[in-house]
Amino acid sequence: xxxxxxxxxxxxxxxxxxxxxxxxxxxxxxxxxxxxxxxxxxxxxxxxxxxxxxxxxxxxxxxxxxxxxxxxxxxxxxxxxxxxxxxxxxxxxxxxxxxxxxxxxxxxxxxxxxxxxxxxxxxxxxxxxxxxxxxxxxxxxxxxxxxxxxxxxxxxxxxxxxxxxxxxxxxxxxxxxxxxxxxxxxxxxx
Amino acid sequence: xxxxxxxxxxxxxxxxxxxxxxxxxxxxxxxxxxxxxxxxxxxxxxxxxxxxxxxxxxxxxxxxxxxxxxxxxxxxxxxxxxxxxxxxxxxxxxxxxxxxxxxxxxxxxxxxxxxxxxxxxxxxxxxxxxxxxxxxxxxxxxxxxxxxxxxxxxxxxxxxxxxxxxxxxxxxxxxxxxxxxxxxxxxxxxxxxxxxxxxxxxxxxxxxxxxxxxxxxxxxxxxxxxxxxxxxxxxxxxxxxxxxxxxxxxxxxxxxxxxxxxxxxxxxxxxxxxxxxxxxxxxxxxxxxxxxxxxxxxxxxxxxxxxxxxxxxxxxxxxxxxxxxxxxxxxxxxxxxxxxxxxxxxxxxxxxxxxxxxxxxxxxxxxxxxxxxxxxxxxxxxxxxxxxxxxxxxxxxxxxxxxxxxxxxxxxxxxxxxxxxxxxxxxxxxxxxxxx
Numbered sequence: 001x002x003x004x005x006x007x008x009x010x011x012x013x014x015x016x017x018x019x020x021x022x023x024x025x026x027x028x029x030x031x032x033x034x035x036x037x038x039x040x041x042x043x044x045x046x047x048x049x050x051x052x053x054x055x056x057x058x059x060x061x062x063x064x065x066x067x068x069x070x071x072x073x074x075x076x077x078x079x080x081x082x083x084x085x086x087x088x089x090x091x092x093x094x095x096x097x098x099x100x101x102x103x104x105x106x107x108x109x110x111x112x113x114x115x116x117x118x119x120x121x122x123x124x125x126x127x128x129x130x131x132x133x134x135x136x137x138x139x140x141x142x143x144x145x146x147x148x149x150x151x152x153x154x155x156x157x158x159x160x161x162x163x164x165x166x167x168x169x170x171x172x173x174x175x176x177x178x179x180x181x182x183x184x185x186x187x188x189x190x
Numbered sequence: 191x192x193x194x195x196x197x198x199x200x201x202x203x204x205x206x207x208x209x210x211x212x213x214x215x216x217x218x219x220x221x222x223x224x225x226x227x228x229x230x231x232x233x234x235x236x237x238x239x240x241x242x243x244x245x246x247x248x249x250x251x252x253x254x255x256x257x258x259x260x261x262x263x264x265x266x267x268x269x270x271x272x273x274x275x276x277x278x279x280x281x282x283x284x285x286x287x288x289x290x291x292x293x294x295x296x297x298x299x300x301x302x303x304x305x306x307x308x309x310x311x312x313x314x315x316x317x318x319x320x321x322x323x324x325x326x327x328x329x330x331x332x333x334x335x336x337x338x339x340x341x342x343x344x345x346x347x348x349x350x351x352x353x354x355x356x357x358x359x360x361x362x363x364x365x366x367x368x369x370x371x372x373x374x375x376x377x378x379x380x381x382x383x384x385x386x387x388x389x390x391x392x393x394x395x396x397x398x399x400x401x402x403x404x405x406x407x408x409x410x411x412x413x414x415x416x417x418x419x420x421x422x423x424x425x426x427x428x429x430x431x432x433x434x435x436x437x438x439x440x441x442x443x444x445x446x447x448x449x450x451x452x453x454x455x456x457x458x459x460x461x462x463x464x465x466x467x468x469x470x471x472x473x474x475x476x477x478x479x480x481x482x483x484x485x486x487x488x489x490x491x492x493x494x495x496x497x498x499x500x501x502x503x504x505x506x507x508x509x510x511x512x513x514x515x516x517x518x519x520x521x522x523x524x525x526x527x528x529x530x531x532x533x534x535x536x537x538x539x540x541x542x543x544x545x546x547x548x549x550x551x552x553x554x555x556x557x558x559x560x561x562x563x564x565x566x567x568x569x570x571x572x573x574x575x576x577x578x579x580x581x582x583x584x585x586x587x588x589x590x591x592x593x594x595x596x597x598x599x600x601x602x603x604x605x606x607x608x609x610x611x612x613x614x615x616x617x618x619x620x621x622x623x624x625x626x
Contacts, residue, residue, distance in 0.1 A: 009215060009218075010215040018208075018210050022205035023205070026201055026204060026208075029328065030207075030329065030330070030367075031327075031328050032209065036211050040217055043218035102196065103330070105200040107329055110329070120197065155197075
């Protein structure tokens with residue numbers, strides 16, 4: 001990388017790192033250290049292919065998604081399994097305040113596997129259709145949908161407080177086809 | 191609300207807590223270089239000594255760059271930069287805080303709630319313990335911990351913890367994100383206080399013959415302000431030879447602890463006499479109960495001269511230019527004034543809480559603040575104080591108070607936390623402030 005390319009790379013990182021860090025933070029389940037590692041690794045890979053990449057941001061994001069799932073596949077469980085205790089607020093099941101529910105949701109999201117969390121982040125934060133999620137992760141649409149279904153069910157198991165919410169019930173969903181589940185979720189979107 | 195909406199809201203809100211670390215581009219570029227070195231080394235084979243050297247270096251670099259956590263090493267978290275940030279984050283509606291609280295370069299990294307036991311109704315309890323709550327960035331709130339004592343490292347990434355019941359015989363290094371213990375460092379028995387060095391590379395552990403929180407004297411059962419139990423503690427030695435025995439200095443990288451003997455200060459009646467670091471980390475100090483409020487020692491032992499001190503916990507500003515201190519009150523000659531003369535003097539004294547900041551070099555007063563205490567510096571121009579406004583505290587006393595950010599001039603006051611109902615009662619909370 002020559003001086004001009006390096007300057008361009010620095011400008012890209014300066015301009016886009018807030019958005020990229022937000023994504024990395026969610027993919028890492030709120031673990032700031034892991035998020036930093038993830039983004040740093042992805043940027044390093046991008047820098048190595050600087051000349052051949054056309055859409056830089058898209059490339060970095062794709063590297064992040066795949067890197068996160070890859071770490072998980074390699075058995076690197078990181079810290080999501082160590083966030084053992086839910087926050088104190090989770091213990092107050094009778095308190096349905098929205099803020100507390102969101103904290104409960106965070107705790108549950110942090111305990112999902114990297115793959116499960118990545119699918120949910122792509123669907124509900126990045127707002128991507130399942131076909132695009134499948135392309136980015138290099139898997140089939142069916143795999144994306146079944147993973148999303150299992151992830152939602154797991155969230156409810158991890159945080160019983162979420163059972164009171166309207167929406168797709170795991171038992172109900174279990175009887176549906178994967179595509180029906182996906183449709184239901186999409187219909188529920190604003 | 192349905193699951194879909196909650197999931198979206200949670201992700202959006204959570205993502206906003208991500209903080210961009212400094213020097214990302216630099217580190218990515220360096221790391222790209224290391225990846226090349228690593229591949230080159232493997233390709234060249236490991237037969238030659240030179241190549242083996244490169245391989246080792248490459249492996250060391252990968253660990254140092256913070257790729258993945260390992261249970262058996264502490265080198266990884268040390269390579270991580272601090273959380274950083276210099277904004278003001280408040281939670282004025284909560285006491286204790288639920289959301290992250292920070293004032294410029296200083297954050298409320300943890301807090302504890304005290305519980306006392308035993309004793310008669312009128313007398314002091316037999317002892318007290320602390321329940322610590324540590325800020326966990328993975329959930330964005332302060333989480334209850336099982337530790338009996340802790341201190342948070344500058345940068346907020348790590349905490350040093352002691353297990354209860356005190357005293358402990360090992361210190362744990364904890365990742366504040368998630369709360370996992372990364373490593374235990376065995377110690378000589380008797381550890382009951384711990385403090386991180388300003389550079390985050392060393393720990394200072396204070397040792398005692400027994401639990402220093404079980405030797406209470408009347409009206410000192412509860413720490414009334416942050417750091418009180420660190421500075422002035424709460425108990426008197428029961429007999430000669432009891433109390434503080436010394437301190438251990440632990441190098442975090444090598445996990446080696448070196449013990450030094452240091453008996454209690456004679457002019458301090460308090461049992462807990464935890465040691466602290468000087469601002470530059472070159473000396474350690476021991477608390478006294480008189481002026482000067484701290485006496486300095488070389489890290490290896492031996493009395494020496496140190497920085498100016500005061501009874502205000504904030505002490506010196508980060509650049510060392512200013513000192514937080516008490517207001518000047520006029521001395522009254524005992525027995526030489528009539529009641530009228532005393533009343534006349536008091537009439538001209540400032541009313542209400544008051545603290546002041548002086549220039550260290552000249553002693554010149556540069557500002558006064560309507561604070562009960564100055565507990566930490568937020569940056570070189572702002573402090574974190576314990577505030578009790580006349581209007582809000584009228585009739586409720588000085589122990590109905592909240593933490594605020596105040597500038598040196600005492601004009602700009604930003605509430606950081608909600609009010610503590612009575613900071614002297616058991617169950618009240620006491621914050622720990624740490625550089626971000």
